[in-house]
Amino acid sequence: MGRNHIFWPHIKANAWSYGLGFALLSISSVMQLFIPWLLGQFTDRLQIGKLTYEEAVRFGIWMIAVGFGIAFFRSVSRMYLFRLSRQLEMRVRGDLFAHWEKLSAQYFNNQRIGDLMSHAISDVGVIREVTMQGYFTVMEAVFLITVSVAAMVQTVGLWLTVVTMLPLPLLSLLAYKFNRKIMEQSANMQEAISDLTSRVQEFTAGIRVVKAFIQEQAERKLFTEDNRRAVEMNRRFVRSNSLFGALSTGIVGFSFLVSVIVGGIMVLKQGITLGEFVAFNTYLSLLMGPIEGLGKVVNLLQRGKASEQRLMEIFNTEPDVVDDIMAKDDIQDIAGDIEIRNLTFSYPEAGRPTLRDVSLKVPKGTSLAIVGRVGSGKSTLVHLLVRLYNPPKGTVFVDGHDIHEIPLRTLRGQIGIVPQDQFLFSSTIRDNIGFDPKPYSDDQVVEAAKVAQVYDNIVEFPHQFDTALGERGISLSGGQRQRVSIARAIIKKPSVLIFDDSLSAVDTITEDLILEGLESVMNKRTTIIIGHRISSVQNADQIIVMDEGRIVERGTHEQLLGKNGIYADMYHKQLLDREAEREDGMAQTQARLLQGGAGA
Template identity: 85%
Template sequence: MENNNIFWSHIKRNRLPYLMGFALLSISSILQLIIPWLLGRFTDSLQAGGLTYDKAVRFGVWMIAAGFGIAFFRSVSRIYLFRLSRQLEMRVRGELFVHWEKLSAQYFNNRRIGDLMSHAISDVGVIREVTMSGYFNVMEAVFLIVVSVAAMTSSVNPWLTLLTMLPLPLLSLLAYRFNKRIMQQSADMQSAISDLTSRVQEFTAGIRIVKAFVQEKAERELFTQDNRRAVEMNRRYVRSNSLFGALSAGIVGLSFLVSVVLGGIMVLKDIITLGEFVAFNTYLSLLMGPIESLGRVVNLLQRGKASELRLLEIFNTQPDVVDDVVAKPEIQTIGGEIEIRDLTFSYPEAKRPSLRNVSLKVPKGSSLAIAGRVGSGKSTLAHLLVRLYNPPKGTVFIDGHDIHEIPLRTLRGQIGIVPQDQFLFSSTIRDNIGFDPKPYSDEQVVEAAKIAQVYENIVEFPDQFDTALGERGISLSGGQRQRVSIARAVIKKPSVLIFDDSLSAVDTITEDLILEGLESVMDRRTTIIIGHRISSVQSADQIVVMDEGRIVERGNHEQLLAGGGIYADMYHKQLLDQEAKREDGQERHTAASQLMRGGAGA
């Protein structure tokens, strides 16, 4: 996609098909000019008294033939040109999706889903409409106007033609006056549609929260506001469009008035014949349709320009994370030795760094646990290791290579990550577990599900692994989503495994089973476990504790407990919480037993 003009790049790419479509349309327009000429000859013959039955039949046959020719060539040209517009729609939407895939995570953090959907559906639809109706009407109008004016001038009277055409330049002035207004109103209308789409998307995604907090009325009012705004923006656009159309029709009517009055006077003074007068007004009738359509096309082109600018803004947005110029294509695999040297990193537009002077080394095949409070920078470290964001050069190394030297396809293909949000697609469980460019067998999918301790849950569903999930996997519980995400990472058998707080939604018994199942997978693989629950990190070869973006403690479980710092404090608090839960459970069990004994005694 050229970065300056979507329409022009489309025309250049399809110049020959457009020339063919224009040629077919031109034939149709030329055939239309035969009918006024025939009507003029017919009228003159009738007035002179020389019209015979045979002549009348011949006139009728020629008109019917011309009508069929017009219908055939016009239909073929429309099919030809409309097919090109559908091809543009498919290509632009496809290129838009591919470009979105290239953009970094930061881009989507600052965009609403409704806006993106509006670009992909509404804006691309306007682009298609411009190239379909717009181009067709413009080409037809331009050619028909030129040949009609030439025919009117040469075959009837040049002065009558000139005087009749005088009001028509007012259409250009009118289009100029409405230009900015229609373009701005089109942009406002698309913005309102984006807001409405975002409102519906947020409501459907958060329907459980809405119902749990009894917010149906509030959501209905918010939707009504956005809906009314969308209607109002559309009304403003329709009012301007209708006013433009009405004024355009008035100007065209003025041309007809000039034609009838002056043409009638010329007939009475024998300057032109009655047949020429009929032919002239028939030419003018043929001309007025395309001229009026030009007014509508001007509005459509303004909408198209507004949509094009929004799409070009996306296409001109360069991805932040791409293969660096120093990337080495020969690096096809990674072993898993990770080293971080004095890493300081800030998110775009952040006021303070998320990571400060972080340095650590993870030998190949060993395990690292990262613990710490919420917001201490743990997940940021995982994001940088898969280059969702770009770390500064010379700070992150894998197998001795600066991470910028490793192609993104190799880096992300060799790292399996279980993210914090456990996003699942609305397809089947099988598709979610086997979410990878290479296909997996049913045995591999089952094995990964068993390792993640989600197999028993899956086989309880009627369709088992073919169970279709709802939006974002909402039909599964939080713990089940986490375990499917773990299976999705495990099945890749990557060189590096990253678990970003991926056991927070499961109970401690399931957690122990998952960790036990992962032992064989983690063997001889570099593993990074991020978590706030000590039970999930205590078995790691080394543990680092982060606070406010810095590593404040490091060592193994016993060393950190002996140090009496943040890690030890977290451990003792969690131990007390577990003890309190255990005592609470025992009290409930005792109360229930007493209640049952009391009931039995009664």
């Protein structure tokens, strides 16, 4: 079930708290009415010449006391109501993050990081402003206007009050006219901020590429365009907001003009006393602030509505990958027996299937290697095994269960995967290796690092396993990131191990050492290895070759070589490349020896 609102559930859940805040604010508003009354009494006593020194001091003391009372109750109510708005901000941001965690990888493939950051910071910030300034201003205005108008009628009568208040309904018409325009401009401003945030994020993430290709000037131009657009959108919003404020102030000023003219005439004709005239205008001045505030709140509410709609689009986005209705809670563990039957799969945005009629069996404790050209569907196949995407029902089975019957927590908890992009978090090496819900001891972290052949590199760092990594682990080399990712997968001791081209950034010597160290880990575990080097896959129990989403060859290393197909062609080409590398290395060694002899 999707949400319909952000604000109203919060208000309903905190109705008593908002009621108490409104009560405190009401006390402050009522106390404000004493100021005009005291001024009126003071003026009348002064006009008839009966004001004594003691009375003047008493009036002054009363005004000071009332002022302190207004400040106290208004401040307490503001702190109380503002605390509620901060609670809403915290809850909405927490709910947003939790909802993002539920969404599938496909959702994030179609989103820009800048947009997500804008939602979490800017849009949620507007929600806070609405509940902080908006609700407070509306509460104060509604009560203060009501009691002030009643006091004005009581002081000078209904006629002068109505005549003075006649221009004020124009504010409602003005707000209606500006309503849609301000909302649209607010949405455009938020979108421009998202574009600018995305530009900065992409630049900082790709700074090395920018510098390597001398694209600083081009990037500066793109940033300038986005920056200029953000300023222009903000300027349009400020222009409309300022125009609305100016017109609102003009209408309020006209009410004062009517009050001075008509009220002045009534004083001269002795229809009201001078004190009543002063009290009336002071009541009117009390009204002006809340009325102008209501005008500003209209703008704020439109911004809040635009931000709420943007957030609602996210909250109402249903996760694609969730525990299926057929999931069995009693499946708490998996052994690793994998079978795929006639699997055909297409990405939502793809025009044709990525996998076509794939069938294979990987018995428990055996190894499968997958090779093939780039884009042949190798990574897609393993992504379906961990249900980053949903395979069609009746196509993927683990331990005889349709993969949809296995709870996601059980499935992913029993599979260790080394992804192709080797993403590391900007925390310590220890935290990255032990990245799992359950804690690991230092000995387990060290053991995993040794198996992954990254231990010797780690201990060379000044802080060793407590070394803090940069953004995305940028302070490590590509090979080191891959080996830390391998350590992160094997420390779980999962039933199924998946290596998605995870040895491409290491040299052949290190590759041999890693594979040798993994032998003990892979023993009695189902292992799937995706690789481009034949040396990393040739010892697998079975090897499949994929091309354009299909399995075109399968067998052991020797069987595939005998077929003289794609696999054999890849093998012979890599042999030639290795031989060329070996000869090149020998030539460089001989050249160094000759140079050393000539120098001697």
